[in-house]
Amino acid sequence: MAELTTTKLDPDNHLLLDQPLLRLPNELLRKNLKTAQRHIEQTNKNVTKDVQAAVGQQPDQALASLEATLAKAQNLKRKLEQLHAEEQSLQRQQRLRIEHLQQLHEIPSLADVKYDTWSHTRLDRLLVDYLLRQGYTQSARELAAEKNINDLVDVDVFEDCGRIEKSLLDGRTQECLSWCSENKQALKKINSNLELELRLQQFIELARSGDVKNQVDAIVHARKHLAGGQDTEFGLRAGGLLAHPPDTLVEPYRMMYSPERYIHLARQFVKTHHELFSLPSQPLLHIALSAGLSALKTPSCHSEYALQANANTGAPVCPICSTELNELARNVPYAHHTKSYMEDDPVVLPNGRVFGRERLKRLNEKLGTDPGKIKDPTDMETEWDERELKKVYIS
C-alpha cells in the first residue's frame, strides 16, 4: 500500500511540467540554424552564378560583378553574425534553464526549505506562462521582471504568437502567411495545412467581393496556391464556393463566408505554433493546479457540516477551503485515501464533534474554560462536564 505522506523527491519524475522549458530554446536554435542555412544556400546560388558569368565578361564588367559578389558575401556574413548573436543568447538562456532544473536534483527531499524556494520559482514561471497565453502580456512582463526570471520564461515567443493571432482575429492573413513561410520546412514535417487554410481564406475574400475581375483573380490564386496537390479537398471547396454568392445558406459555403472563420484560423494557428515549438496546448498552470486541487481536496472541503478550522482552533486553513480556490475546486475529484488520518487519541464531544484529546484540552485552556469543564472550540456555545467526553475508536 502506498504511503500516506511522502517527502521523497524523485527529480526525474518531478520535472514532468518542465520539459517545455528546455525544449523551446532548442526549437528556437533549430529555427535559427534553418535561417542560417537558407541564407547560405541563397548566397551560394547567387555567388556561384555570378562568378561563372563573370568569366566571359570584359575586365571592367567582371570587376563590377566581382564587387557585387563581394557585397553579397559580406551581407551573408552580417546576417550570420546576427544569427550567431541570437544563438549565443539562446544558448546562455538554455544554460540558465538547465541550471535551474539541476537545482532540483540537488535538493534532498520535499521537506527541504530549498524545495520551497524552487517551487516558488516554478509557480512564478507557470504564472507568467498562463498570463502570456491568456494575452495579459504586460502583467507577464512585470511579473517576470520583478521575480527576475526573464531567462526562464518566453515572453517574446508568446508575444509574437499573440500578435499573429490578433492579426488573424482582425481579419488579416498576411502576418500569419509570412510566419508560415519562415517555418515552411517544420510545418511540412508536422503535416500542417495551416498555409492552405490561409490561402483558402484569401480566395474566399476574393470571391466574396463578387465582381468579375476579382473572381478571375480568385481562380488564378486558387490555381497557384490551392492546386498544389497536398490536399485536393481545398481545390474542390474553392471551386464550389465560386458557385455560391456570399449570402448563400448552403453549407459548407455559408460557414466559409462567415467571418467566424477567422476565429477558427486564429485557433488553428495557435495550436500549430505550440506544436511546432513543443509547447503544451494548455497552460501549464491548469495542469498543475487541477492536479493539486484534487490531491488536496477532501470531502470535507465542500461539506455543509464538516468542521471548519476557524480562528479558535488555530489550525492552518486548508487552501481548498480558502476563498481563493474554493469555488474553483468544486467540480474536481477529491483525493483518494485508503487510511483514516486522525489526531492521536480522538474523543467525541456530546454534540458529535471529534477532536484529538490533547488539542481539545489545549484549546480549552486558551479559551479560559473552567477546569473540569469542556467546550467545543468551534462554536463555544455549550459547556459540558469533562466526563462527558467519550473515547472514539477510528481505525
Place this chain on the structure above:
Amino acid sequence: MDNIFAAHKQQETKGNLSKTIDSVQSLIDLLQTTRDHVAADPSMSALHLAKLQTPVKQSFTKLEEDLKEVNKGMNAYQKALKDKFKTASLPTSTNEVLNEKEDLVNRAIAMHLLREGKFNVARTFVKEVSAKAPPVSEDSEETIDVDMETGQPLNNTRSWIEDLADADDVMIDGMEAVADGELERSGLQKKFTDMYHILDSLRNQHNLEPAIEWARQHSFELENRGSNLEFELARLKFVELYTTEDIMADDPFAGPLRALEYARETFPAFNNRYARETSSLLGSLAFSPELGTSPYKPFFHNSSSFEEASASFTREFCGMLGLSSQSPLYTAVTAGGIALPILEKVERVMAQARGQWTSVNELPVETPLPPGFAFHSIFVCPVSKEQATDANPPMMLPCGHVIARESLDMHSKGKSRMKCPYCPNESHPREAKRVYI
C-alpha cells in the same frame, strides 16, 4: 541531467555559428584578393576568374559542413533531452474543469499577487483583465443562461475586479480614501484593501505605524492565536527609533533616547510573555553608539526584518479572515507538481489497458503529499474502505467504533440488533450516532 549538461557544453563550444562566420570571412578574403588582382591587372581577369571557380565552390561546401556540425550538436542535445524526459505527454483528463473557469483562475491569481506583495503587477493584471472583461465568448448564449439562472457568475466577475480596482484607488489616494470608503466597502473586499494598504506601508515604505495600529486593535485575538506579531513590530519600531539619525538634534544619543522613551511606554504590556527579549533590547542601550561590534548586531543590522514582519503580518491577517496563510495557489500548484507524476502514470496505464475510472468524484490512486499538506482529518470507513462524505457520514456505535452509514445500513439490514464489526458489543442500529470529524 549530466548528459544534458554535457550536450549543452558541446553545443556551446562547438555547435555554433562562429566557425561558419570564419568560413564566410575566408570566402570574402578570397573574393577580395581576386578583385584586387583583377583591378591591378585587367588583362589577366579571365585567368583570375577561372581560378576562382573551384575555391568558391569549396568554400560553400565548407560552409555546409560547418552547419552540419551545428546540426549534429543540436541533435545530440535533443537526444539527451529525450533520454531525460521519457514521457512527452502531460495528463489531460482533469484540466477541462479549469478551462471553463478562467475568471476564477484570474481571481485566484490576483489574490495571490496581492499576497506576494506584487502590488504593481496586481494592478496591471486587474487592468488587463478588466480591459478584456466584457467577455465576448464564442458561446455567449450559454454564459447568459448561467447568468439568468443564478444571477451569480457574471456578477462575480465584475465584483472581484472592482474590489481590487478599489484597492488600487486606495493605494493612490492614500489614507483619506480609506476613511471615505469605509462605509461602502464590506467583507472581504474591505479587508483586502486594508491588508493591501498595511502591507504596502510595511514592506515598501518601511512604515510600521499602520501595522502596529492594526496589531494593537487585534491584540486580544493575536494573543489567543499565540502570535508574537505585536511584539515583533514593537521591536522593529524600537530599532527604527534607535538608529534613525535626527538632523535637528546634534545629540548623538537622540536616537537611543527616543527608543528608550518608546520602550518605557510600550514594553510593559509585553512583560508577561517577552520579559527576556525586552530586557535584552534595553541592554543594547549600553553599547550605543558602537552597535556594529556589539552582541546586538543581529537585531539592528538585519535587512530582511521587514520582509519577515510582512510575512508574519500576512499570516496573521489571513488566518483571522479564514484564509490560509500560505498562498493557496502556491500550495495547490506545489501539491500538483508532486501529484502529477502519479496521475500521469495512471493515465498512461489506463490508456494501455483501455480501462476507465468510473468514479468521477474521486481520484483513482493515492497521491501522497508531504505532511504539511494535510489540512483535514480524514475518515475512511474500515468496512467499505470508502471516504466519508455528507451523503455517507461517519456513524459511531455505542461501543465507540466508527463506520460509515452505508456500511452500517448494510450490516444491520433486517436485524433489530447488530454486533459491532470490531468488538463483541451488540447494539440497536438506531443507537448509532452521527459524528463530525
